[in-house]
Amino acid sequence: MNMQNIVITSGCKYVDIDAYASMIAYRELLKTTSDANVIASTTATPNQSVPPLILDLKYSLDDLTKDENCKYILLDVSNPDFFDTQVTVDKIVEIIDHHTGFEQHWASYPNIKTQIEFIGSICTLIYEKIIESGHTEILDTDMCKLLIAGILDNTLNLKSSITTDRDRVAYNELLKLGNVSEDFCKEYFSACESGVMKDFEKAIRDDLKVEKAGVLPEVIGQMIVLNLDNFDHEKMNKIFADYPEWMMNVVLLEEGKSYIYFGGDGVKQRLEHLFDKRCENDELLILDKFLLRKQIMEKAREASSM
Template identity: 25%
Template sequence: MSQSTYVIGHQQPDTDTICSAVAYARLKEKQGADAVPARAGELNPETQFVLERWDVDAPSHLEDASGEQLILVDHNEHSQTVTGAREAEIMEIIDHHRIGDVETSSPILFRNEPVGSTATILSELFDDAGETPSTRTAGLLLSGLLSDTVVLRSPTTTDRDRVVAEELAEIAGVDYEEYGKELLTHKSKIGEKTPREMILSDFKEFEFGTHELGIGQIETVEPAVVLHQKDAVLEAMDDVATEREYSAFVLLVTDLLEEDTTALVAGDEIETVEAGLDTAFSEQEAFLPGVMSRKKQVVPPLEDAFR
């Protein structure tokens, strides 16, 4: 019996990660592969809404990937992979982030492109294969695309994303602007989360030279809900930075309506973060006008500052 291949995204999965895993597994199945969608963590409220909206089961939670075959979507850095990925066989990578440190012993398909979402690339892979996604799959891909590009408002958005969004919306039978507003409402739901749960809900770990950083992001239409808990949030950030020996922990509280960000910082390298982001922190807080994208506007300058 052949071994199943798990299609899986990064830890603290977001909507693009989950929808990409499900959609690509469906495409691989159409092509005769034994592919199974999986996830490396718990679902956020927006993703739960999307799966319910399109009547799709949540991918199974893969707790340890040791000895498994994996297709990585929406990431390519070991600091973000599922536990056991270093002991797994990486078969393919489909991503839209910077090139990380995942190595393979044999050549693989590695498709990495500067677009706003992994879902955009996967939509084009369906086209390349001569396959039209079903209504449900198109709905998932549209959800991932709109979520990652903040309904095509993020600076990461490209013309390709806009074209693909229109095509997917037509297949799914929705108006992408109206559907996008629903997504933003659910993306903003912080619910009854503790400060620690909030800061780790959309969180990625990065290695910049000899430094390890944690960068979290909370995208919301009500940033005051987070910032009113600033002392408790900073305490949680300090705890995580100490536990994981980060040089710094940066939290981006992004206002989806005003399209700007308030950054909070913890750790021993605040001055380096200030230099990277070209800002000054007062009481561990700084305002970043026009900043919405962790991938494009925060990670690159911090990487330069810490190397």
């Protein structure tokens, strides 16, 4: 008897909670519905979106296996440049992703089952597959917590514009099925935040964008936090002291707002003009509905090309 080994994996740089949770949940589903020996493994490391709170749940990833004949399923990635390094294309049997752009590419591989859809989170898709299979017993409390965390992270607390109604339905049903209270959501974000805050300076510096977009200052930082309770303004100012002009987009998930801190000559006027909004003072502009940095840069580019 040689049982088929299936390895569920994701991207090569790091795995976020959406990839981490969906890999584990899909493993549990396939274990239930197929005869294959299914494992979920990665050569990459989980990032800050997978805090100890999540790693301590009863489900986790498997160790890597060395099996020449195994088949691969890829979740949360469809750009072949970013596949986990253990994967070779001839061994892929399925790809499920929500980053669009490679649908045409995979259409010429008839042996690979693909599902690439515009949706907030891959965890939503896996939740739907579990419901369709009828095996709701898979969705115990810890499994629900995993999938909820993936949805919350990738949709920014369901407030990002990429959030679909399917994500909202999955989120609400998972809360009920797993008997998970909304407190868990806050706990989850706080746990991620305390990981980031441990090395606040590094977190900002490693993520700085230095790129000219319209009237925006050339140096733009971003941090996504629950609220400003743990945000260190002094450290922020220290980081940006080296730059003649800068801005920092702080996305507040509880309020659903962007706090844009800035510095440099004329930046205030340029931002007020771009957003058609008065600043609170000489260092802060508040957007009533948050925008991600990439959306702000897009807006600035569009405005300057008009």
